[in-house]
Amino acid sequence: MAGPLDGLRVLDLSSVVVGPVCTGVLAEQGAEIIKLESPEGDLLRKLGGKGRNPGMAGKFLNFNRGKRSICLDLKHPRAKDVLRRIALRCDILVTNIRPDAQKRLGVDAATMAEAAPRLIHCSIVGFGTDGPYAGKPAYDTVIQGVSGVAGCFEASTGEPRYVPMLVADHVCGLIAAQQIGFALYRREKTGRGESLEIPMFENMAGFVLQEHLGAMSFRPALGVPGDLRVLSPEARPLKTQDGYICVSANTDAQAHGFFDAIGRPELKTDPRFATVTARTANTKDYFALRATALTGRPTAEWLDLFTRYDVPAMPYNTIESLLTDPHLRATGMVREEEHPTEGPTFAIGAPNKLSGGMAPPLPAAPRLGADGPAILEAAGFSADEITELAQHGALKTTTGETP
Amino acid sequence: MAGPLDGLRVLDLSSVVVGPVCTGVLAEQGAEIIKLESPEGDLLRKLGGKGRNPGMAGKFLNFNRGKRSICLDLKHPRAKDVLRRIALRCDILVTNIRPDAQKRLGVDAATMAEAAPRLIHCSIVGFGTDGPYAGKPAYDTVIQGVSGVAGCFEASTGEPRYVPMLVADHVCGLIAAQQIGFALYRREKTGRGESLEIPMFENMAGFVLQEHLGAMSFRPALGVPGDLRVLSPEARPLKTQDGYICVSANTDAQAHGFFDAIGRPELKTDPRFATVTARTANTKDYFALRATALTGRPTAEWLDLFTRYDVPAMPYNTIESLLTDPHLRATGMVREEEHPTEGPTFAIGAPNKLSGGMAPPLPAAPRLGADGPAILEAAGFSADEITELAQHGALKTTTGETP
Structure with a gap:
């Protein structure tokens, strides 16, 4: 039994949360994920709080299960060609690199479509490229604020705040994986890949409007917006x-x-x-x-x-008490695991059940660049080429230590 | 140009938010959605706040765009057979009816798999059927509370509360659509449908744990759980x-x-x-x-x-100010529309861009049972049969009025 995405290869040019959530879902369903990182590594390796070793924060581990890491210095003149050779072998490319930087690297949708017509190119952007906010930088809280998520709290309590989770990143990552699934289905019919643009702002504003436009859906408005039950400040345990x-x-x-x-x-x-x-x-x-x-x-x-x-x-569960919840333990959503480099950890399982077959539990998150040589070998690079790339500093390989 | 799910037919046996979000995504990508409602109608028709006419609340309109409604009295002895004849013509069945009630209606995964081996049967449940909470009733706030979403607020401010949106319903609906896409892809390979179980608790607990297990991912814990930046009570505009x-x-x-x-x-x-x-x-x-x-x-x-x-x-946007946001207006995410029965309204657009083709903007949400006769006709029922079903009270048809 294998997952529905078994046999698919994904190049993950993303970092922090929104892209890693997307590729995490694809991994969970059986796809091979090649996570390409800069020499500094995914920012979440450091930003993700405490770990046993530098660059291996707990939060990083939990968003990067089941992925393989290759570390390339994309500023190196030879790295761009390596990147492209890997990309051409993939079914799916996921990125939250800004569109202009994608172009500089030669991995934007138009360039890739010519060379790899079956590729599904998924670009997660803060704001759609067809509107006036196009190209503006975006992070989770910025999106929560501009999309009305924080505004829901103002409607509830009089004071805006953010959801204490990276809810915009997380939800848009789930949506990106969803749209990739639809494109994969279409590729089976047409034989062709396509490019997807997933704008976080539009997705989260749509989310908020569906929930709370309410009486203001009518012109003229029939009343103040908002589902008053959900907005009640007493909506709590x-x-x-x-x-x-x-x-x-x-x-x-x-x-x-x-x-x-x-x-x-x-x-x-x-x-x-x-x-x-x-x-x-x-x-x-x-x-x-x-x-x-x-x-x-x-x-x-x-x-x-x-x-x-x-x-x-x-x-009612706190974050801590989830670890001992009997249902989460019984269903394998929370299990104990020996991480190959980080020691005893908790592993978070796959929540959904597919009768047609599921991928086995995913291996733990990798150290920076741990799989680089193996990924290049599979992509047809010779041992000499790999050694040379490492010597020139285009490829960074680990020696069991983290940056 | 058509959406990737063009030509697919979905039977929607769901109500309120989690199921309607899922089928709303499928509609947005071009699938035909047959929304089956009881004579009382989807609870959201009433629970969704103010509308111009009874049963047509603003919130209902915004979660049910692009769907067709058939109203069957499933307590009527002849309705079960009608339901089954419709179901057998569908590619996808989405339901949040509890598993035992699905069995009584003859639309549970096992029964349907025998009669329709290509059907993708998606059952959204509160709690996985393989754990001790199986079968417990679930609503959004219950899931937010047991899955640790409310616990994130306690970790932030000392007091648990719910996100002032139906975030568990909404997110799990998005995930259900995502998993259906993967099953559709697999069906193209294998020729076979399958059954999916989407447990809301496991999905939301996984969401929270990924975000906030943090230093507690390690055994023994390296510190308190939680991403302290995200949990800061000052994480606000x-x-x-x-x-x-x-x-x-x-x-x-x-x-x-x-x-x-x-x-x-x-x-x-x-x-x-x-x-x-x-x-x-x-x-x-x-x-x-x-x-x-x-x-x-x-x-x-x-x-x-x-x-x-x-x-x-x-x-920063409030719920109201989203309606005048220049980017949302320019991208068609917010547009003005004349609803065929409800008059001037705002319509919420489709956020994601697919270069392979997109469905045209969706028609507005239907009145209860508005499409019943047409749906039965397409399913091969004769005009006499349809009249008879209506006369016997198994099929409820509207006469322009809402319940």
């Missing part, structure tokens, strides 16, 4: 006697079950709370009522009660 | 004299440009802020410094200055 619990009671049956569970059956016929429409109109009161309803019992008791009344409810 | 601005200065060049732009060039050699590593170790001080640095000038001046110093920076 509910306090119990000994912690928090996560409850969702949307349908009438669930809301009525909740009222029964908390010993307030009279609310089932209260005109403010009896129906979906009424609760939506009285979101503030409904959420306020819920916020204080559960402090009298511990979480475990509430979980039992809500199960009995068929109200969706689950324990 | 920065206040200017007249509003907010979104700035990201990660690399040394960007940070040094920022220090120059704010007239503090001495910080470039300050050991706390000179390098990526130093700034990561001193995130709190770095962010505090940034939080108060920009109140002396208006946003427009800062944008000019940061452009000059090559520091990534963009204006």
